[in-house]
Amino acid sequence: MTVKNGTEPTYEVHARLSARLPLALLHLTHKDRTAAICTLNALGISPEDLQAYQDTIGAVGIPETSTSPPQFHPGMSEAELRVAIPRYKAWFEEDRKIPPQRARYVSRQTLLSFHNRVRQARWSDGLPQGEVSTRMTISGFPRHSSIVPLERLERICFSQMLVRKVHLGSYLLCRSIAPSCLTTMIDRVASVQLLIEDPEGNTHYLTIYNFPTTSHCSVKYLDDLFPVGTIFAIREPTFKAPTMGNYPIVRVDSPSDIILVSPGHSVLKGVVWRTDNPSSKILAVSTIDSCRNRGNALFQASHWLPAALVYSRGLVANPKATVLLSNRAEAYLRLGFWSGTIADAKRVRTSPDAPEALRNKAMFREAKAEYARGNYGTAEDLFLQQQSVRPDDEVVKGWISRARKRQAEQETGQYDWETLFNQSQSDHHLDVAEFRGPIEVQQVSRRGGGRGIVAVQDIEIGQLVLVAKPFHSVYERDLHPNEIMLSVDLITSKMNTRTQSALLAGVMQKLLGNPELHGLVFDLYAGPDSSPPSSYPPVISPDVTPVDPSQASIDIDVARLDAIISFNGFSPSVLEPISCRSKTRPEEGKPSGLYLLPALFNHACQSNAVWTCVGDVMVIRATKRIILGEEITIPYTSAHSNPYEERRAILRQFSIDECDCHLCQDDRKDDESAHKMRDELLAKRKSSQLIDASTAQLLSLEQQFAATYSPSRGPCKPRLADIQHAIAETLRKSGSKASIPDAIEYEKKALQSLGFIVLGKDAMQQSEPWEDTKLPIDTAQIPTASPFETPALYMLRLAHDYLRLSDTSGAIGWLKTAQWLVATWVGGDKMFFMRIMAPVLEEWKLKRLAASVV
Numbered sequence: 001m002t003v004k005n006g007t008e009p010t011y012e013v014h015a016r017l018s019a020r021l022p023l024a025l026l027h028l029t030h031k032d033r034t035a036a037i038c039t040l041n042a043l044g045i046s047p048e049d050l051q052a053y054q055d056t057i058g059a060v061g062i063p064e065t066s067t068s069p070p071q072f073h074p075g076m077s078e079a080e081l082r083v084a085i086p087r088y089k090a091w092f093e094e095d096r097k098i099p100p101q102r103a104r105y106v107s108r109q110t111l112l113s114f115h116n117r118v119r120q121a122r123w124s125d126g127l128p129q130g131e132v133s134t135r136m137t138i139s140g141f142p143r144h145s146s147i148v149p150l151e152r153l154e155r156i157c158f159s160q161m162l163v164r165k166v167h168l169g170s171y172l173l174c175r176s177i178a179p180s181c182l183t184t185m186i187d188r189v190a191s192v193q194l195l196i197e198d199p200e201g202n203t204h205y206l207t208i209y210n211f212p213t214t215s216h217c218s219v220k221y222l223d224d225l226f227p228v229g230t231i232f233a234i235r236e237p238t239f240k241a242p243t244m245g246n247y248p249i250v251r252v253d254s255p256s257d258i259i260l261v262s263p264g265h266s267v268l269k270g271v272v273w274r275t276d277n278p279s280s281k282i283l284a285v286s287t288i289d290s291c292r293n294r295g296n297a298l299f300q301a302s303h304w305l306p307a308a309l310v311y312s313r314g315l316v317a318n319p320k321a322t323v324l325l326s327n328r329a330e331a332y333l334r335l336g337f338w339s340g341t342i343a344d345a346k347r348v349r350t351s352p353d354a355p356e357a358l359r360n361k362a363m364f365r366e367a368k369a370e371y372a373r374g375n376y377g378t379a380e381d382l383f384l385q386q387q388s389v390r391p392d393d394e395v396v397k398g399w400i401s402r403a404r405k406r407q408a409e410q411e412t413g414q415y416d417w418e419t420l421f422n423q424s425q426s427d428h429h430l431d432v433a434e435f436r437g438p439i440e441v442q443q444v445s446r447r448g449g450g451r452g453i454v455a456v457q458d459i460e461i462g463q464l465v466l467v468a469k470p471f472h473s474v475y476e477r478d479l480h481p482n483e484i485m486l487s488v489d490l491i492t493s494k495m496n497t498r499t500q501s502a503l504l505a506g507v508m509q510k511l512l513g514n515p516e517l518h519g520l521v522f523d524l525y526a527g528p529d530s531s532p533p534s535s536y537p538p539v540i541s542p543d544v545t546p547v548d549p550s551q552a553s554i555d556i557d558v559a560r561l562d563a564i565i566s567f568n569g570f571s572p573s574v575l576e577p578i579s580c581r582s583k584t585r586p587e588e589g590k591p592s593g594l595y596l597l598p599a600l601f602n603h604a605c606q607s608n609a610v611w612t613c614v615g616d617v618m619v620i621r622a623t624k625r626i627i628l629g630e631e632i633t634i635p636y637t638s639a640h641s642n643p644y645e646e647r648r649a650i651l652r653q654f655s656i657d658e659c660d661c662h663l664c665q666d667d668r669k670d671d672e673s674a675h676k677m678r679d680e681l682l683a684k685r686k687s688s689q690l691i692d693a694s695t696a697q698l699l700s701l702e703q704q705f706a707a708t709y710s711p712s713r714g715p716c717k718p719r720l721a722d723i724q725h726a727i728a729e730t731l732r733k734s735g736s737k738a739s740i741p742d743a744i745e746y747e748k749k750a751l752q753s754l755g756f757i758v759l760g761k762d763a764m765q766q767s768e769p770w771e772d773t774k775l776p777i778d779t780a781q782i783p784t785a786s787p788f789e790t791p792a793l794y795m796l797r798l799a800h801d802y803l804r805l806s807d808t809s810g811a812i813g814w815l816k817t818a819q820w821l822v823a824t825w826v827g828g829d830k831m832f833f834m835r836i837m838a839p840v841l842e843e844w845k846l847k848r849l850a851a852s853v854v
């Protein structure tokens with residue numbers, strides 16, 4: 001056997017050779033050339049033959065990457081990341097310059113045995129006990145997602161494909177030949193790994209990212225989702241060089257690029273598969289009974305998407321099978337595919353052929369999906385129709401009552417914050433309606449994206465501007481405890497938390513099941529490199545779109561969605577009972593969420609509105625009187641915890657070059673050396689450790705610190721507040737009553753440094769006995785340099801001081817001020833205040849007084 005130099009090898013040749021060379025190639029894969037040659041000799045193939053073969057195919061043994069990319073690992077410091085990310089970007093750019101080339105040839109048997117070894121050794125029963133899995137992704141780099149319908153693409157086979165190429169205008173028809181893996185040792189990625197063959201019998205890896213329901217799923221689940229023999233059509237496939245390990249992969253980033261092909265699909269017309277794959281034949285069975293039984297078994301195992309796929313397969317063959325439609329509606333309900341549920345359930349409910357019981361079942365499913373979509377009126381009507389059939393059913397009554405409560409919330413903006421807060425402590429995902437105050441999205445100048453939120457009526461301080469639920473949110477407790485997910489975001493140059501990494505896939509899943517919402521997400525700002533649409537929200541059709549789980553009805557541009565999440569994502573830290581010692585939450589444990597309308601608010605450090613999250617519900621309130629036509633802003637970051645330069649760096653990640661709020665204008669009055677000096681003064685002590693210093697040390701620090709501020713700036717100096725609060729605390733520690741007045745003075749100074757206007761003695765005396773309208777601070781505006789927890793603590797500390805001096809009216813005044821602050825910033829009544837401040841009120845013995853007066 002000789003393959004002549006210079007002849008263009010075809011995959012046919014590879015296939016023929018591969019039948020005789022598996023062992024040799026296996027040795028080669030393991031870099032054991034001697035063993036390979038021995039095997040070849042035994043087959044009568046000379047080393048020269050092999051060399052000629054290698055030369056002509058131009059791939060075996062030639063590395064497909066320039067160099068390995070820089071690696072990232074958990075717990076990398078900011079400094080390490082600052083070095084590694086530009087290196088990765090440089091590697092990425094270099095790697096992109098390497099021209100496309102023919103794929104390294106690896107035989108089917110080699111790949112199969114490798115794949116099976118990996119799967120069996122580590123993944124057959126999920127993660128071994130006690131083992132932590134590390135998954136790694138890079139986000140924020142250009143990735144192709146197809147927008148061309150399958151019918152307009154030409155079929156392509158591996159023999160025509162090149163590594164490092166996006167095959168525009170083509171689709172790859174392939175089928176799986178082995179059970180799948182979630183991750184493999186060769187490429188530690190957050191993806192599904194499948195071995196696939198094309199009709200010519202050539203085999204490669206397929207790696208699927210972001211496929212709905214696969215994030216954190218078990219391998220057993222994958223077996224049900226992608227059973228061996230599953231046929232895929234992959235639109236405009238990207239064939240990628242391996243960045244780790246040996247084998248090139250077909251990489252799919254967007255789930256809308258994958259079509260799961262049912263028997264009878266037009267793409268299978270005239271296709272002859274070279275190999276026999278008995279599993280495909282089993283999957284081709286699609287009678288109503290077989291699909292119902294199989295689907296129900298999967299449903300029982302909570303494998304809802306696999307169940308929906310099986311019901312769908314039955315529906316392709318039997319489009320009028322209402323039992324399959326009804327069951328699929330329930331599977332969709334569990335998946336959060338509300339549009340899919342409504343479309344299917346409606347068809348059953350209006351089908352004259354369906355038995356009455358089935359029609360009623362479907363109507364109940366439809367009602368629940370309408371409720372989940374926030375259409376509470378429609379849901380109530382449907383629940384009422386259910387009630388006419390089942391008048392004594394308590395479950396139906398419960399749903400009617402919930403639908404009515406939601407409508408009341410939607411219309412009035414009245415919520416039971418205390419109950420919601422209590423519920424949120426055990427489950428972040430709350431059942432409430434959204435509320436929209438007098439606001440509108442309008443064009444605003446000098447803002448990236450060009451849009452912002454504007455008041456369409458005067459809004460009073462503390463007035464509710466918006467109550468919004470997340471489009472999707474992820475909390476630590478939603479994720480697998482033994483999984484570390486690393487995601488390096490090349491847009492923000494930051495390591496994303498694992499909740500941020502999971503958010504992208506979650507948003508995609510919701511879009512796939514609710515396709516008509518596509519514009520609401522994709523019309524959000526996607527950064528300076530993409531042009532935004534002029535208005536928001538886009539007009540959304542009130543009609544739902546039927547959902548086919550095997551083929552998305554929308555195109556999901558992953559790179560754009562990545563950018564949208566980077567520029568619009570929130571970390572909706574959940575409100576918890578506040579304790580005396582403030583805790584700083586580590587980045588890693590923070591939740592992540594995409595909120596639609598809240599994403600249209602622009603930033604100001606000193607803003608006229610603020611946001612808080614009760615559970616996953618975002619509440620936005622005015623912090624001053626906002627007049628009609630005024631833009632409403634919220635802080636993206638805290639000025640108290642982030643000094644000017646750090647704030648600038650954070651804002652630059654949102655491509656905000658310079659914030660034009662009063663606080664930033666003031667900060668710009670201090671020259672760079674002043675900012676540096678403050679950093680140096682605080683370098684030795686973190687804010688939380690200030691309390692350990694002596695009063696004398698702190699007084700000297702305060703003096704030096706105060707001297708760094710320009711005399712022309714306003715009184716708001718957030719970093720000074722910590723020092724002044726610490727002085728007050730050391731004075732209190734002396735235990736002597738005589739030092740309390742000084743402690744009070746410093747605590748008030750701390751409040752002033754946060755931007756509050758503390759009224760002078762005269763005003764305070766005048767206002768006795770304390771009335772709501774006469775609080776010891778100016779209530780025209782709440783400074784937003786720090787979250788409300790810090791000033792609320794300072795205020796209650798003052799109440800405690802006054803109590804120690806037996807000045808009850810002073811104590812009541814500051815108690816009421818703290819309550820006013822909480823009610824204005826977050827909302828809620830006295831009971832809500834007592835609940836979230838309970839640990840502080842308890843420790844500082846203010847509970848009884850608070851109960852009697854606030």
Ligand SMILES: C[S@@+](CC[C@H](N)C(=O)[O-])C[C@H]1O[C@@H](n2cnc3c(N)ncnc32)[C@H](O)[C@@H]1O
Nearest residue numbers: 447448449450451525568599600601602603654
């Ligand atoms: C969450 S979006 C806000 C809505 C956005 N303006 C739009 O048109 O969709 C965040 C982006 O708005 C822009 N932005 C927000 N606050 C800004 C500010 N104070 N100055 C300039 N641009 C701002 C930045 O481009 C930022 O990346």
